[in-house]
Amino acid sequence: MKFLLNLKPWQLFSLILVPNLIPAFSFWIELLDVIALFVYIGWIYSIGVTMHSLVSDVNKPNLLYFKICCVFISVTYVIEPFVSYSFNEFIGYSFNKWMILLVIFVICIMFYVFMFAAQMLESVINGYLVYGSDSLKAFFGFWFFPIGIWYIQPVVQRVLKQNEAHI
Numbered sequence: 163m164k165f166l167l168n169l170k171p172w173q174l175f176s177l178i179l180v181p182n183l184i185p186a187f188s189f190w191i192e193l194l195d196v197i198a199l200f201v202y203i204g205w206i207y208s209i210g211v212t213m214h215s216l217v218s219d220v221n222k223p224n225l226l227y228f229k230i231c232c233v234f235i236s237v238t239y240v241i242e243p244f245v246s247y248s249f250n251e252f253i254g255y256s257f258n259k260w261m262i263l264l265v266i267f268v269i270c271i272m273f274y275v276f277m278f279a280a281q282m283l284e285s286v287i288n289g290y291l292v293y294g295s296d297s298l299k300a301f302f303g304f305w306f307f308p309i310g311i312w313y314i315q316p317v318v319q320r321v322l323k324q325n326e327a328h329i
Contacts, residue, residue, distance in 0.1 A: 163208035166201065167322060171315040177201050179308060199239050206279045206304060207232045209318055213282035216325050219291040228278045231271045238268050276304040283314070286321050 166174065178201050181194035210228050242264075280300035284292045300317075303310030 163204045164212065166205045166208050167212060167315075167318055169315070171312050174201075174205060174315055175308065175311050178205075178311070196240060200236060202307065203232055203236055203275075206275055209314070210275070210279040210282050213279070213286045213318075213321070216286045216321070217282060217291060218289075219285070222285075222291060223278065223281070228275065231275050231278075235268060235271055235275065238264070273305075276301050280304060283318065283321070286325070287317070 169177070178198050181198040184194065207229070210232075211225065214222060214225050214228075277294065277297070280297040280303070281292055281294075283300050284297035288296070300314060303314045
C-alpha cells in the first residue's frame with residue numbers, strides 16, 4: 163500500500179475519481195467502483211500506518227482499532243448490495259431501519275478513520291502528538307477527498323522525504 167503514498171496527486175485523484183464517473187451499467191463497472199473505494203481506504207490506511215510508525219511519542223494511540231475499522235468499511239461496502247437485496251426480497255420494499263443504522267455506524271467509523279489518519283499526519287508534521295482540534299484541516303481534507311487529495315498528498319510526500327531514514 164505504500165506505493166499509494168508515492169503517487170502524484172493527479173495520479174491518485176484519477177485512480178479514485180475516474181471509475182466513479184463511469185455510469186454503472188454492468189457488474190464490471192460496479193467492480194471499478196469497489197476498486198476505487200479500496201484505493202481510497204488503502205491510501206488513508208497507508209497514511210495512518212506510516213505516520214503512526216513515524217510518531218515518536220510514547221502515548222501514541224493503538225493502531226489495532228484503526229486497522230479493524232478500515233477492514234470493516236471495505237467489507238461493508240462489498241457486502242452491502244447483497245444484504246440490501248436480500249432484505250428487500252425477504253421483507254419487501256418497506257422502510258429498513260437496520261440498513262439506516264448500519265449506514266450511520268459506517269459513517270461514524272469513517273469519521274474515526276479520517277480523524278486517526280489526520281492526527282497521525284499532523285503529529286508527524288508538528289513533532290508531537292496532537293489531538294482533535296489540531297488536526298481538523300487534515301480531517302476535512304480526508305472527508306472532502308477530491309479537494310483534499312491536492313492538499314494531503316504533497317504534505318505526505320514532503321513528510322516522507324524528510325523522514326526517509328526512519329522508514
